[in-house]
Amino acid sequence: MENLPEKLRELLKTSLQGGNYDPESLDRLQPDALLEDLGIDSLDMTDFFLRVQDACNCRIKREDFSRLVSLSAIQAYLEQSTDPAQKE
Amino acid sequence: MSFAALLQIPELGERYRKIKQYFFLKESAYDVTSACQLRCDGCYFFEGAKSQLRDNRDPEAWRSFFTDEKQRGITYVVLAGAEPALVPKVLKACYEVIPLGCIATNGLRAIDPELRYRIHLSVWGDSAHDPLYRKLYGGHPGPDCLTAQLKNYKNDDRTLFVYTFNHHNIDQVMEVANRITGEGHQLTFNVFSNPQHSSSSLKVDDTLAKIYDRMIDVMERFGDSVIYSYYNAEVHTHTKGLHDLFGCIYPRARQMGSQVKGGIGSTFRSYRTDLTHSVETDCCVPDTDCVDCRHFAAGSAIVTSQLHLHAETEQRFRGWLDYVDSYLATWVLGFKKGVNLYSRPKESILPLET
Numbered sequence: 495m496e497n498l499p500e501k502l503r504e505l506l507k508t509s510l511q512g513g514n515y516d517p518e519s520l521d522r523l524q525p526d527a528l529l530e531d532l533g534i535d536s537l538d539m540t541d542f543f544l545r546v547q548d549a550c551n552c553r554i555k556r557e558d559f560s561r562l563v564s565l566s567a568i569q570a571y572l573e574q575s576t577d578p579a580q581k582e
Numbered sequence: 583m584s585f586a587a588l589l590q591i592p593e594l595g596e597r598y599r600k601i602k603q604y605f606f607l608k609e610s611a612y613d614v615t616s617a618c619q620l621r622c623d624g625c626y627f628f629e630g631a632k633s634q635l636r637d638n639r640d641p642e643a644w645r646s647f648f649t650d651e652k653q654r655g656i657t658y659v660v661l662a663g664a665e666p667a668l669v670p671k672v673l674k675a676c677y678e679v680i681p682l683g684c685i686a687t688n689g690l691r692a693i694d695p696e697l698r699y700r701i702h703l704s705v706w707g708d709s710a711h712d713p714l715y716r717k718l719y720g721g722h723p724g725p726d727c728l729t730a731q732l733k734n735y736k737n738d739d740r741t742l743f744v745y746t747f748n749h750h751n752i753d754q755v756m757e758v759a760n761r762i763t764g765e766g767h768q769l770t771f772n773v774f775s776n777p778q779h780s781s782s783s784l785k786v787d788d789t790l791a792k793i794y795d796r797m798i799d800v801m802e803r804f805g806d807s808v809i810y811s812y813y814n815a816e817v818h819t820h821t822k823g824l825h826d827l828f829g830c831i832y833p834r835a836r837q838m839g840s841q842v843k844g845g846i847g848s849t850f851r852s853y854r855t856d857l858t859h860s861v862e863t864d865c866c867v868p869d870t871d872c873v874d875c876r877h878f879a880a881g882s883a884i885v886t887s888q889l890h891l892h893a894e895t896e897q898r899f900r901g902w903l904d905y906v907d908s909y910l911a912t913w914v915l916g917f918k919k920g921v922n923l924y925s926r927p928k929e930s931i932l933p934l935e936t
Contacts, residue, residue, distance in 0.1 A: 512599065514606055533655075536845050537605040540889045544585035556890050560843045 498572065499525060502565050505549060509542035510534065525566035546572070588899050593923060597903045600920070604910050607682075609846055609883070610651060611660040611866060612853045614644070614672045618664035619690055620724050622706065623715045624748065624784045627664050629777045629869035637855040645675035647857050652680055655849060658913075659683035660866075660879070661699070663855070667691040673699075684913050686744075688716070689731030700915045701740040703731045705762075705769075708754035728758065732765050740915055741767055742809065744878070747793045748774040748784035759800050763807040770809040770912050771797055773818045773876040778869050785874065794819035798926065809911045809919050812926045813901035817885060818876045820932050825872045827933050828884050828891070832865035835872060845887035882909040891934050898934060900924035 506529075507520055519532060529539065543554045543562070550572055554562070562568045589595040616633050627633055638644065648659070659680050666673060667687045676683075677697045684700040685693060693701060706715040709726045716724035728743075735741045743762045745755055762769050773793065774784045786793060797815040801808045820827060825835070829842035836847055851859040852868050863869075866879040885905050892902035901924040911919035 512603060535605045536887065537602075537889055541585075541602075544890065544893055548584040548586045557841070559890075 498569050499565060501549060502546065502568055505545045506542050506565070509538055509545055513538055523565065525569070526564050528563050529565075530563065583896055585893050588893065588896060591896070594896075594899060594903060597907060597920060597923060601903065601906045601910060604914065604917075607658045607914075608655050608849050609658040609660060610656045610849070610851045610853065611662065612676070613663050613855050614661055614666045614676075615639075615663045615669045616855050617668045618688070619668075619718070620665075620688060621717050621719050621721070622688075622724075623717065624706070624746070624774055624782060626777065626867050626869050627662075629779070630863075632854045632863070632868075633664070635854050635856045635858075638857050639669070639672075641671040641675040643857070644672045645679060648676050648679040656680065657682060660686065662686040665691075667693050670694055673697055682914070688727055689734055690725070690727060692734040695738065695740075698915060699740065700742060700913055701735065701738070703727075703735065703741055703743045705731075705743050705745045705758055706748075707751040708757040711751060711754055728761060732761065732767075735767075736765065742912060743767055743769040744772050745769055746772040746774055747786065747796070749786050749789055750784065752789060752792050752796050755796055755800055756803075759804055759808075763804050768807050768809055769804075770878065770908075771800075771814075771818070772878040775823070775867070775876050776871045776874040778871045786876075790819040790821060806919075809908055811901075811904035811908045811922050811924060813904045813924045814881070814908050816901070816927070816930050816932060817881060817905065818878065820930065822933060823873055823875045824877075824880055824884050825875050828888050830865070830872065830875075830880070830884055831887050832880070832883070833861050834863060834865035834868060837861050837864075838872070842887070846883050850883070878912070881905075882913065885909075888934075894934075897924065897927075897931055901931065 515532065543559060547554055552572065552575060562571055589598060616637050621628065659676060660683060661673060661676060665688055666685050673693065674697065684702055686702045687693065689703040705728055706712050712726050712728060713723040716727055718724045745758055759769060774786055776782055776785045794815050797810065801810055830840045831842045831845040831847040832850055833847055850864060852864050853859045867877050886909060889902065892898040904922050904924045907919050910917045
């Protein structure tokens with residue numbers, strides 16, 4: 495996917511729309527910043543991972559959620575995924 | 583079907599946007615007193631050691647405690663006991679700090695109408711049998727609680743009656759539903775789950791299919807007066823309990839080896855009457871045998887947390903949306919349940935394979 499870091503940020507903003515989150519803090523979010531420090535609810539995170547799956551045409555396993563703690567971690571996960579079952 | 587495609591289906595996207603506004607709810611549970619007028623068969627409060635603790639009865643201590651809970655990030659409280667209506671000053675202290683929540687009560691004493699919490703009134707059987715479950719201290723049959731509940735909460739919009747199905751009371755629900763809906767109230771269902779260290783005669787193992795049928799009968803007969811869905815009925819009457827169907831996210835289960843993470847697993851606590859808690863008992867009804875758990879309270883967290891699993895197909899997602907919609911209507915005062923998006927299936931979609 496082209497411009498993956500920016501795409502992930504956009505998808506995260508989409509997932510958090512309507513929630514009690516500070517839009518400016520999302521704009522300032524550093525790639526290595528822990529997403530839990532934003533106070534993002536786990537269901538909103540699931541929403542985000544589902545949208546990332548759609549956008550990347552890949553599968554993020556439920557058991558991997560807990561280690562995808564930052565935008566950079568998610569980017570690395572997507573880029574390093576070579577398991578044919580994880581890409582559709 | 584992709585998640586984006588699911589949300590493009592108008593009624594699904596609309597329902598998802600409706601419930602998504604409540605993803606902020608972070609719940610904990612609080613037993614606020616060990617006092618109760620009754621000793622009911624099947625009551626979990628008097629199972630285990632927690633009923634032996636020394637109550638903290640100081641409303642200001644509770645106020646300070648709830649202030650700390652709010653700072654911890656708790657946005658929703660479940661106040662229970664024994665019988666929380668017997669400590670009105672503690673309830674008021676809580677409400678003045680965290681006003682979103684629910685009180686679980688036997689309804690024999692009215693709760694201050696200024697406390698705009700959801701009020702769950704427990705019902706165990708019809709007028710002939712409820713007294714047999716609701717024993718007075720000493721073992722004598724108690725009152726028909728529903729009569730007192732309907733009197734104490736007449737025209738009270740906070741109330742929701744919770745009928746707990748057990749092995750023996752399945753055919754009693756129609757009389758109860760008629761009385762409740764006849765007074766303009768709503769009801770929902772719970773399913774009895776076996777206590778941890780004993781086997782109760784109330785256990786429902788071989789009557790689950792009958793309970794499912796009766797739930798559907800009541801839903802279809804009383805319409806909007808019943809806060810429930812076909813998927814709720816399917817989940818809570820499956821031969822596998824919640825733990826086997828979906829895993830469990832509560833801290834108690836994680837401490838015992840559950841691999842399900844996220845949700846309220848990191849924030850939920852079940853506080854006892856002395857303001858302490860223990861991770862070994864941090865779940866919604868701690869003295870339950872996890873294998874048999876079908877609690878409606880547990881399902882609210884467990885099923886809701888499984889969005890990922892339910893977004894695999896349209897049918898699963900419809901079920902999940904109905905389930906969460908029903909749970910919010912059950913627990914959040916003023917939340918209105920929508921129409922069911924998931925139809926009664928010819929065959930159950932459970933268990934959900936990954």
